[in-house]
Amino acid sequence: MKPGTKLKSAVCSTEVMVIRSAGGQIECGGAPMAETKPAEAGALSPEHSNGTLMGKRYVDADNKYELLCVKPGKGSLSVDGVPLSVKDAKPLPASD
C-alpha cells in the first residue's frame, strides 16, 4: 500500500491515511479497509469496536504499519486480525 493512500472502513465512518505499510490486510472493525466504501456497511465486530480517534497514529508492534486517522469512527484498527495501538509520541514544545 502506497504511503498517502486513504483507506475507508467498511463498517463505520473511520478513514485512515497510510504512512507506512507492508503486505498484510489492513482492517477496521474487523473488516478489510479499501479505497472505496461498500454500498452497504458491514457489521462491526464486537472484538474490534474500541473506536478510532481523529489525528492519532496507529502502529503495530514491529513498526511495519503506521496509519493516521483522518476521520474517526466506532471500529478499531487491526492488521491480519492483530489490533494496532496508538503511537505514543512524546509532546514537543512548539518550535515554530
Place this chain on the structure above:
Amino acid sequence: MNITLFLEMAADAAPDRVGLVCDGKRWTYAELLSAARGAFELIEASDCDHVALLDESSEAAVIALFGAALAGVPYCPLNYRLPDTDLAALLGRIAPALVVGDEERVTRLADDRGHTIYAREDFTIAVQEASPTAEEREYDAEGGIAIQLFTSGTTAAPKAAILRHSNLLSYILGTVEFGSADEDDAALVSVPPYHIAGISALLSSIYSMRRIVMLPAFSPEAWLTLAEAEKVTNAFVVPTMLSRIIETLDKGMNADLSGLRAIAYGGGKMPLELIHRALDLFPETGFTNAYGLTETSSTVALLGPDEHREAHTSSDPKVRARLGSVGKPLPTVELEIRDEEGRPLPSGQPGEIYVRGEQVSGEYKERSVLDAQGWFPTRDAGYLDEDGYLFLSGRADDVIVRGGENISPGEIEDVLLGHPALADAAAVAVPSIEWGEAVGIAVVPREGHDAPSPEELRELIRARLRSSRVPDKVLVVKELPYNEMGKLLRREVKTLLST
C-alpha cells in the same frame, strides 16, 4: 501524501473555529479550505508551473500554499526585499507562474514571461468566488513538490531548495499532535512568508488548531499591540525581533502579555545577554530555541522551556552554557558532527553538522546533496557536548548571519577591493547584541595611499550594496593573515576585530 490534509482535518474537526486572523478579518478553517479549493481552480485555469507570493504575510499566504498543494504545483514565496534585478531573475526562473501580490513590480519586471498576476485583494475575492460548489472535485493526492524556496544566493545565483509533501508531512506529524491546542490558543506569526519558519508556523498552527494571528510587517510596537489585543499565547521570533521588543518595553510601552505562555526563537544566533534578559522579563513564559534549515523542513534540534530555566538559574557552568546551545536533536532526526573527510567526530570536537530523517530534503531543483546513506551536510559548523547538546559555531563557509539574513563576505570584499586606495580587504562576522552578528571589515591601504575613513567605506558599501551590509566595525591593518596555501584565515581576522 499531500499537506492539504492538515487543513482538511482541521476543517473537518471544527469547521467554524477561527483558524486565522489578519488585519482584523477572521477566517474559519472551513472558509480557509474553501478558499484554498477556489485557489486550485484559479491555478488550474492559469496553466502555471509555480504559484508565487510576492507580498507580506496575509491570509493569501495560507490560501496560496494550500491551493498550490491541491493543484500539485510548487508554492514559491519570493523575497519582496530583493532588488529589481535579482527579483527579475527569479521571476524568469519560475515562469509561467500565478503570482499573488505586487502587481506593479511583476508587470514592470517580467511582463513578457506569461505570468498570471493577482493583487492580494483581487486574489482573496477571486478564490472565494471560484470555490467549487460540489465537494467531489478530484484533488492531487500524490504530492510531489510542495514548496520551492530560493536560498539567499550569497556566492552564486540563488539555489532553489525543494521540500516535498512527504518531507513536510513527516515534520508536522513527528512534532505536532493534531488538534492539541486549546480553543483560546493563538500564535503570533511575524516572520516573513518567504522564510521556512514563516511556512512551518502556518502548518504547525493549523495542524495543532492554534489560531494564527498574522502580523504582515514586523515592528515592535505593532507586535506588542497585536499580542495584547488577540491575547496571544505563542509566538516565534528571530533574535533581532526579541531585542527590539524588549527595547520598546524598556522605553515604557505598556502591553499586557500575561497570556503569552511560549516564545520560540531561531533563525540566527541569540546573544546570551539577551536571552537572560528575556527570561527575567517574562518569568512565566516558556522559551524554546529552534535550530533548523530550509532544506530540513525547519526544526531539527531544540532547547526546551525547562532547559532554558534550568540553565538560566544554574550555578554549574556546564548547565549554564546550554543557554548558548540549540538543544538536542528531535527524536525523529539523526544528527552527527563530521570532519572535512566526512568521518563522524566524537563529542566535544567541532566539525560540520550532518542530519538525516524523513523531514530532511537536502534537495535543490538542480540536484540532491544527500549522500548515499541519506545524510545532509548542512554547511553549518558546530559540536555536541558530552550530554548531547548541540552548539553552533557559524556557517561552515563563513557566511555572516545578520538578524537572520545571510551575508556573503565576498560581496562586501568585492566592493572594497574596487576602491583605488585599498590593496586588500576581508569581511567577517562580529558579535552584535541587536543582530546576533554584524559585519566587521579589515582593510589594507595601498602603498603610498592614506587609508580611507571608516565613514567613506560605510558609504561606499551602502551605495553599492544594502544597508545590512554596512560594517559595524572597521579596522585598518598593514596586512591580512593568510596560511601557506594563500587562504585567508578568517578566524584570525575575527580575533583582530574583536580586540
